Amino acid sequence: MQKVLQVHGIELPGKVNLRLYFQGMFYNLFLPGGVGGDAYKAMIIHQKTAQPLRSVIVGLLLDRISGVVALLVLALLFFMMIDFPLPVIYRVAGGAALVLAIPAWLGFLYLFFKPSLPVFTPSLVLSLAVQCLQVLQAWVLLAGLQVGEAWFAWALVFLLSSLATLIPVTVGGLGARELVFVFAARYLGISQEIAVTFSLLFFLINAACSLPGIFLRDSQSKPK
Secondary structure, eight states: OOOHTTTTTOOOOOHHHHHHHHHHHHHHHBBTTTTTTHHHHHHHHHHHHHHHHHHHHHHHHHHHHHHHHHHHHHHHHHHHOOOOOOOOHHHHHHHHHHHHHHHHHHHHHHHHOOOGGHHHHOOOOOOOOHHHHHHHHHHHHHHTOOSSOHHHHHHHHHHHHHHHTSSSEEEETTTTTHHHHHHHHHHHHHHHHHHHHHHHHHHHHHHHHTTTHHHHOOOOSEEE
8 A cells, every 4th residue: 555655645654554554454344345444544644644635545546446456356267267167158258357357457557547557566466465365364264164175166255255345335344245155155056154154254353353453543643
């Protein structure tokens, strides 16, 4: 996030950036959807830097979209790898979307947000790394639930459920993830009971990781 904001003229110390990250995670637990914390971060960054709110929102939005693109790329990759009978047209469409996703995102930035082009690669690479770690966390949790098969299918459903949590109609994404798992379980042949259990455990782990956001407060909210 820091590099994306810098190209929009917004400078934040590393400690402030880290504090806002945890605070954003914490507020995401209570605000609608998985992006409610971004609204809080936008307000705080605007107060701290006196930068136009539009610039702050654009920077945060581009950072968020980069993460969504990474999610889509990994989801499409696992979609192509699952051992499940699908019409050829679905495979072709999935392969085309996988090939075009990153160039389309690059083209969008080139047309509308050229200042962000220098951070395109590091931002996307970091987003992909974060999402890969999330998938690894999911696999470790599934192993703890004694799930020993259909790893790619589980990864695909997990990534799709993460996308569903971004829809601003749920609190912290709770409910949206479980709904995706229940519906997907019917078609991919995975246990609905384990799917819901996994989803709830994952939410609780995220909630525990977000707890530092309660204590990381900054009394100085306005620029000097």
